[in-house]
Amino acid sequence: MQIRHAQKLAWAKKLAKGFNTTDVPLEGVTFAEIAEAFTAWRDGGEGLGGELADTAIFLVCLAEMTRHDLDAEVRRHLASDADGSVAQISDAQALACSKRLAIEPGTGAVSLAFGELTSGLGTAFIAWRRGEPSVGTALATAFTALTVLAGITGRDLDAEIERKLAINARRAYSAGPNGILVKASDA
Secondary structure, eight states, X not given: OBHHHHHHHHHHHHHHHTOOSSOGGGGGGHHHHHHHXXXXXXXXXXXXXXXXXXXXXHHHHHHHXXXXXXXXXXXXXXXXXXXXXXXXXXXXXXXXXXXXXXXXXXXXXXXXHHHHHHHHHHHHHHHHHHTOTTHHHHHHHHHHHHHHHHHHTXXXXXXXXXXXXXXXXXXXXXXXXXXXXXXXXXX
């Protein structure tokens, strides 16, 4: 799947379900998805693919919300190593993962990639709050770190995103006490 297609598809599903599409700080829940992915990895990997996919879905929606084409941003981010053909999530994953493993082999690379993912997301929020133009670059850093995580943990991020989007489309959501939509059922 192309990154651009994932962004459009995830955004359309977000609109169809009535999720937040305007309150950027509320998307800070993406940090919770990263934490859930880290916990899944630390606990042996069960559910890791789904948590990485959730994180990817939040990242592409955050890119859409902040009016950034994540596909183009990732291309620019990886440009020094690519021939411009990284529009496919699988291509970005393979390129970023091979680059990372060449300099950081071993399980330490997983922890460092989680750190880079978290840092990239935090940098994107700070840049957005300050009105700086680097939001897209920071989101690309986060997305690239996410593809590295998927690769070095043996997950096919592309397939995981497609699977998770299908699951989320079948789910029912209702407003919680604070008005934010939460999963009501896995219909």
